[in-house]
Amino acid sequence: MTQLQLLLVAGTHGNEINGIWLFEAWEKSLSLINNHGIKICKVIGNPEAKKAGKRYIHNDLNRSFLEESFTSINSPDFERIRANELIKLYGKEGENPCQIALDFHTTTASMGSCLVVYGRRYADLALASLIQYKLGLPIYLHESDKDQTGFLVESWPCGLVIEIGPVGQGLLNAKIISQTKLIVENLLDQIQQVKKLNLFFPEKLIIHRHIKSIDFPRDDEGNINALVHPLRQSKDWQLLKKDDELFYQLNGEIIKFEENEPFIPVFINEAAYMEKNIAMSFTKRELWIVKNEWKKSLIDLINQE
Amino acid sequence: MTQLQLLLVAGTHGNEINGIWLFEAWEKSLSLINNHGIKICKVIGNPEAKKAGKRYIHNDLNRSFLEESFTSINSPDFERIRANELIKLYGKEGENPCQIALDFHTTTASMGSCLVVYGRRYADLALASLIQYKLGLPIYLHESDKDQTGFLVESWPCGLVIEIGPVGQGLLNAKIISQTKLIVENLLDQIQQVKKLNLFFPEKLIIHRHIKSIDFPRDDEGNINALVHPLRQSKDWQLLKKDDELFYQLNGEIIKFEENEPFIPVFINEAAYMEKNIAMSFTKRELWIVKNEWKKSLIDLINQE
Numbered sequence: 001m002t003q004l005q006l007l008l009v010a011g012t013h014g015n016e017i018n019g020i021w022l023f024e025a026w027e028k029s030l031s032l033i034n035n036h037g038i039k040i041c042k043v044i045g046n047p048e049a050k051k052a053g054k055r056y057i058h059n060d061l062n063r064s065f066l067e068e069s070f071t072s073i074n075s076p077d078f079e080r081i082r083a084n085e086l087i088k089l090y091g092k093e094g095e096n097p098c099q100i101a102l103d104f105h106t107t108t109a110s111m112g113s114c115l116v117v118y119g120r121r122y123a124d125l126a127l128a129s130l131i132q133y134k135l136g137l138p139i140y141l142h143e144s145d146k147d148q149t150g151f152l153v154e155s156w157p158c159g160l161v162i163e164i165g166p167v168g169q170g171l172l173n174a175k176i177i178s179q180t181k182l183i184v185e186n187l188l189d190q191i192q193q194v195k196k197l198n199l200f201f202p203e204k205l206i207i208h209r210h211i212k213s214i215d216f217p218r219d220d221e222g223n224i225n226a227l228v229h230p231l232r233q234s235k236d237w238q239l240l241k242k243d244d245e246l247f248y249q250l251n252g253e254i255i256k257f258e259e260n261e262p263f264i265p266v267f268i269n270e271a272a273y274m275e276k277n278i279a280m281s282f283t284k285r286e287l288w289i290v291k292n293e294w295k296k297s298l299i300d301l302i303n304q305e
Numbered sequence: 306m307t308q309l310q311l312l313l314v315a316g317t318h319g320n321e322i323n324g325i326w327l328f329e330a331w332e333k334s335l336s337l338i339n340n341h342g343i344k345i346c347k348v349i350g351n352p353e354a355k356k357a358g359k360r361y362i363h364n365d366l367n368r369s370f371l372e373e374s375f376t377s378i379n380s381p382d383f384e385r386i387r388a389n390e391l392i393k394l395y396g397k398e399g400e401n402p403c404q405i406a407l408d409f410h411t412t413t414a415s416m417g418s419c420l421v422v423y424g425r426r427y428a429d430l431a432l433a434s435l436i437q438y439k440l441g442l443p444i445y446l447h448e449s450d451k452d453q454t455g456f457l458v459e460s461w462p463c464g465l466v467i468e469i470g471p472v473g474q475g476l477l478n479a480k481i482i483s484q485t486k487l488i489v490e491n492l493l494d495q496i497q498q499v500k501k502l503n504l505f506f507p508e509k510l511i512i513h514r515h516i517k518s519i520d521f522p523r524d525d526e527g528n529i530n531a532l533v534h535p536l537r538q539s540k541d542w543q544l545l546k547k548d549d550e551l552f553y554q555l556n557g558e559i560i561k562f563e564e565n566e567p568f569i570p571v572f573i574n575e576a577a578y579m580e581k582n583i584a585m586s587f588t589k590r591e592l593w594i595v596k597n598e599w600k601k602s603l604i605d606l607i608n609q610e
Contacts, residue, residue, distance in 0.1 A: 024528065025555045032555060053359065108473040168413040168473030171576040174532040174553045181555065223329070227479040248479045250330045250337060250486065271476040 004195065004302055005039040007090045007098035008184070012062050012105065012152055013272070014049025015169040018176045019104030019162075022184070033185055036192035041090055041098055045152065046082060053170055055272055062103070066150040083152070092157055099301055100127070101156035102187060104180060107165035108271040109280075110234035113179045114138045116161035117207075118151050122297035123158035125205065129290045130190040131160075133202040135183065138237060140266055140283065141207045148213075148276070158301055166234070169271060194302045205290050208237070208264055208283035215277040217247055217255060226255055228269045228279060236268050240282070247279075309500065309607055310344040312395045312403035313489070317367050317410065317457055318577070319354025320474040323481045324409030324467075327489070330482075338490055341497035346395055346403055350457070351387060358475055360577055367408070371455040388457070397462055404606055405432070406461035407492060409485060412470035413576040414585075415539035418484045419443045421466035422512070423456050427602035428463035430510065434595045435495040436465075438507040440488065443542060445571055445588065446512045453518075453581070463606055471539070474576060499607045506600050513542070513569055513588035520582040522552055522560060531560055533574045533584060541573050545587070552584075 010019030023042045026032045044050060046061045057078040064079040065087075090098045100123075105116075114137050117124045128139050140163070142148070153159025162183050167176045193200065217226040226247035232240070240246070241262045247255035263282035267273060315324030328347045331337045349355060351366045362383040369384040370392075395403045405428075410421075419442050422429045433444050445468070447453070458464025467488050472481045498505065522531040531552035537545070545551070546567045552560035568587035572578060 021529075021532075022555070025530070028524075028530075029556060108476050166473075168471075168576055169475060170579075171413050171473070171574065172529070172532055172579070173574070174538065175535050177532065177555065178535075219333075224326075224477070225330070225333075227326075227477055227482065230480050230483075233479065250327070250482065251334060269476065269478070271473055274475075274477070 003039060004100075004191075004304070005041060005096070005098045006188075006191070007101040007156065008040060008042045008104070009045045009086075009101065009152065010042070010104045011047065011050045012045030012103055013055045013060070014046045014051070015053060015055050016104075016106045017050065017170060018106055018164070018167065018172060019180055020044055020050065021172055022104075022177050022180050033181065034188065036188050038188055038191060038195070041096060043086070043090065045086070045103070046079065048078065048082075055169070062105075062152050063148065063150040065152050065155045083150075083155075086152070087155055091155060099157050099304070100191070101153045101159035102184075103152050103159065103161045105161055105163045106167045106176060107163055107267060108168060109165050109267045109269060110236050111163055111165045111266065112138075112237075113162070113164050113183060114140055116140045116142055116163050118154050118159075118161075119143050121158065122291075122294040123301050124160060125288075126201065126290070126294040126298035127158060127187075127190070128160060129202055129205040129294070130194070130200075131183070131186055132205060133200070134186055134190065137183075139205070139207045141209045143210055145210060145213070158298065191302060194299060197299070197303070199295065199299070201290050201295050203290060205288045207286050207288055208266060209286055211263060211282045211284055213278040213281040216274070216279045224274070225249065226253075229254060232265070232280075233269060236266050237264060239263075240265050308344060309405075309496075309609070310346060310401070310403045311493075311496070312406040312461065313345060313347045313409070314350045314391075314406065314457060315347070315409045316352065316355045317350030317408055318360045318365070319351045319356070320358060320360050321409075321411040322355070322475060323411055323469070323472065323477060324485055325349055325355065326477055327409075327482050327485050338486065339493065341493050343493055343496060343500070346401060348391070348395065350391070350408070351384065353383065353387075360474070367410075367457050368453065368455040370457050370460045388455075388460075391457070392460055396460060404462050404609070405496070406458045406464035407489075408457050408464065408466045410466055410468045411472045411481060412468055412572060413473060414470050414572045414574060415541050416468055416470045416571065417443075417542075418467070418469050418488060419445055421445045421447055421468050423459050423464075423466075424448050426463065427596075427599040428606050429465060430593075431506065431595070431599040431603035432463060432492075432495070433465060434507055434510040434599070435499070435505075436488070436491055437510060438505070439491055439495065442488075444510070444512045446514045448515055450515060450518070463603065470575075496607060499604060502604070502608070504600065504604070506595050508595060510593045510595050512591050512593055513571060514591055516568060516587045516589055518583040518586040521579070521584045529579070530554065531558075534559060537570070537585075538574060541571050542569060544568075545570050
């Protein structure tokens with residue numbers, strides 16, 4: 001078996017630059033973050049998009065890790081080619097194999113620091129539980145959304161997205177970078193503890209399970225004709241109940257939330273999701289028991305050598 | 306003489322989209338804003354950049370209104386061509402002549418709502434004084450900066466920039482749009498009052514006069530190696546004194562403001578100014594007497610017919 005190696009990816013979206021800045025600072029000053037002797041590959045996900053100051057060149061790289069793309073290397077789509085390349089370089093069977101991937105993102109939504117988990121892979125849930133136990137971060141479980149697939153971390157045996165906001169696209173912010181650094185430090189520390197079999201798993205995990213996304217109200221021509229209501233803006237993770245203000249039209253008309261069942265919205269008014277027809281996503285908060293098979297999966301992955 | 310006509314420009318920077326959205330909403334519902342019978346041309350400054358989701362295609366349009374560009378129409382620079390085109394269409398000698406230009410911008414800095422005036426043209430100062438008197442907005446007087454020239458409004462006999470933030474690039478925000486709308490309404494109201502010679506000029510004008518801009522600290526290779534300090538972030542318009550925290554390095558080192566003379570910083574950490582090597586600009590607050598010749602200049606311009 002190969003030795004444990006982590007893949008840290010920043011700039012998967014070229015205009016989310018705070019993680020890239022952290023990597024560069026860390027590269028210049030290796031003692032900035034204690035790696036606990038763990039082997040790490042740091043990579044900029046989409047350097048071309050970074051150079052262009054854009055989220056992506058042809059398509060969202062973080063939706064480009066699709067099964068079919070790995071068979072059609074001659075795709076003219078820049079990001080599909082890059083996805084293939086990253087797998088070839090750092091995938092679990094790659095030239096420089098990594099078993100765990102951490103993908104650093106920022107958002108214009110007021111999400112604070114949080115983790116995103118895709119689906120219910122045991123090792124992901126176990127690792128997320130350790131970080132939540134230590135830092136108290138909320139976890140957004142993204143699943144059952146056929147319109148949103150092909151996420152980077154899904155191509156590694158274990159992988160989490162770190163999502164921090166609010167920060168504008170293309171904007172460096174000291175607080176966002178410090179928050180990113182804190183999570184990296186904690187992750188490395190937790191992985192080190194599992195490697196040493198010092199196991200302090202919590203009994204329970206709080207997750208915010210994805211239910212659905214909603215679009216902005218649109219006119220007959222498909223143009224957005226109402227905005228996120230000021231009372232809803234920046235209220236990520238806060239309960240949305242029937243008759244709460246949801247959208248706002250400039251003529252003063254308010255569009256209220258009319259469903260009977262309350263939800264917890266996340267990614268409220270994320271700039272990059274406008275093109276995906278997502279004004280916000282709705283979640284349910286759930287308390288899950290941390291299962292032994294989750295722990296076992298993570299322990300096996302980290303201690304496979 | 307031709308009849309008074311206002312030029313309203315949104316999206317001079319293609320990723321500042323809130324003004325564009327306001328224009329579209331206003332176009333669909335003409336009663337949204339009372340134009341007081343004043344003739345108005347609404348135009349998107351840089352529609353190509355808007356389409357591309359970028360600030361500009363080749364160069365900043367709001368630095369492209371340069372004397373030399375008007376003689377070299379065959380320039381390969383998209384924005385210089387567009388600057389020429391706007392002058393040709395809406396300049397004071399243009400096909401559809403406008404005398405006053407208002408250019409709508411947003412910033413990632415926490416500037417609130419403010420006006421930017423370029424140089425000390427009498428009509429600009431008079432119009433700014435009316436809006437400040439009514440809404441209390443701060444005014445940033447930009448002058449004596451040879452590195453920053455070619456602003457759009459300078460090509461019209463009278464012109465102001467409306468600058469509102471914080472809002473991320475490419476992000477619609479109901480509050481920012483409402484703030485923009487309030488200023489448009491007030492501007493039209495004030496111009497209407499001057500047209501009717503109902504003159505309520507204030508005695509004094511508070512201006513924040515541009516002194517200089519400062520860059521981020523950089524390493525030997527020219528890379529930014531310190532960020533705006535969290536205590537300075539979002540503190541636009543607030544006095545910066547000797548020994549106040551200015552920049553912050555990830556290793557915890559703090560770079561303090563070391564000049565003896567205090568300044569009032571503006572445009573702190575505006576995302577688009579990183580490429581212009583501007584971390585923030587320093588101003589001095591001054592109280593100016595509103596002079597009769599300023600008033601006369603605006604009255605003559607508005608009542609020239």
